[in-house]
Amino acid sequence: MYNWLNTLPKAELHLHLEGSLEPELLFSLAERNKIALPWDNVDALRSAYAFGNLQEFLDLYYRGADVLRTEQDFYDLTWAYLQKCEEQNVVHTEPFYDPQTHTDRGIPFEVALRGISDALADGRELLGISSGLILSFLRHLPEEQAFKTLEQAMPYRDAFFAVGLDSSEVGHPPSKFERVFAKARAEGFLAVAHAGEEGPPEYIWEALDLLKVSRIDHGVRAAEDPWLIARLIEEQIPLTVCPLSNTKLRVFDDMSQHNILQLLEQGVKVTVNSDDPAYFGGYVTENFMALHESLGMTEEQARRLAQNSLDARLV
Numbered sequence: 001m002y003n004w005l006n007t008l009p010k011a012e013l014h015l016h017l018e019g020s021l022e023p024e025l026l027f028s029l030a031e032r033n034k035i036a037l038p039w040d041n042v043d044a045l046r047s048a049y050a051f052g053n054l055q056e057f058l059d060l061y062y063r064g065a066d067v068l069r070t071e072q073d074f075y076d077l078t079w080a081y082l083q084k085c086e087e088q089n090v091v092h093t094e095p096f097y098d099p100q101t102h103t104d105r106g107i108p109f110e111v112a113l114r115g116i117s118d119a120l121a122d123g124r125e126l127l128g129i130s131s132g133l134i135l136s137f138l139r140h141l142p143e144e145q146a147f148k149t150l151e152q153a154m155p156y157r158d159a160f161f162a163v164g165l166d167s168s169e170v171g172h173p174p175s176k177f178e179r180v181f182a183k184a185r186a187e188g189f190l191a192v193a194h195a196g197e198e199g200p201p202e203y204i205w206e207a208l209d210l211l212k213v214s215r216i217d218h219g220v221r222a223a224e225d226p227w228l229i230a231r232l233i234e235e236q237i238p239l240t241v242c243p244l245s246n247t248k249l250r251v252f253d254d255m256s257q258h259n260i261l262q263l264l265e266q267g268v269k270v271t272v273n274s275d276d277p278a279y280f281g282g283y284v285t286e287n288f289m290a291l292h293e294s295l296g297m298t299e300e301q302a303r304r305l306a307q308n309s310l311d312a313r314l315v
């Protein structure tokens, strides 16, 4: 089944480039940039990858991202991810990155963007992988700082097709970012947002009605609200679901409890994605494989999930 799933053509629509930083690359970038790490080796770092919730993961994710300093570092990170895409027949990808994670520690906006954009361009030319980049705002920071980030992006307008919203969800509802999303949409960006990962169904309503998103990232808590499920089906709004992430971050205690196949059978346009594969134990194929092993996902369901990912592309 693994090989069959691996060769199935698919798109990835929920992937944080900073979350694709494998421990081996993290250590080699730390050495290249002469940064001391609190872990003795790759195995010690990997054993720290046990999380009780989203925040515990985010604390380590931001710590790990600190080794990314130069344009070459961002190129290497993105290129390593694209090689995984090639291995797993991900023919199209729409990754996020968080500019504020880097500008807030003194890395100029264009350093990260150039490295990432050059790698994505090489991915198109050398690997035939089409892509579009999403600028994601950090929701634990004030809206004012998201405005500033959007302003920094404007000279590079064509490098992005959409804005997104990630980081600590609970206590930071989409409504906090209504004005900056309106500005981004007026500038021609599409919108997506993480909602209903740890946060309640109300955050999904807000993402749809206030941020006017084209897709919901995660969205698994929509299942608690039948009116919301009806709307997602009626409007065929895609959910970018990340099964291994959801179990690693305890959104579901066990993969056998995951609701993605129930949502699929109800008619919700769900897709399978890896979120932060270096931290959660697998890329897209491993996510599909987990659904087969724990939920009995059939080949026919896998084909529909893969087709949904191709249909839910925004570029």
Ligand SMILES: Nc1ncnc2[nH]cnc12
Pocket: 016, 019, 054, 061, 166, 167, 168, 169, 194, 197, 245, 275, 276
């Ligand atoms: N799963 C996730 N949820 C929110 N913010 C994130 N940033 C990286 N991964 C994330």
Ligand SMILES: [Zn+2]
Pocket: 014, 015, 016, 166, 194, 217, 275
């Ligand atoms: Zn995410």
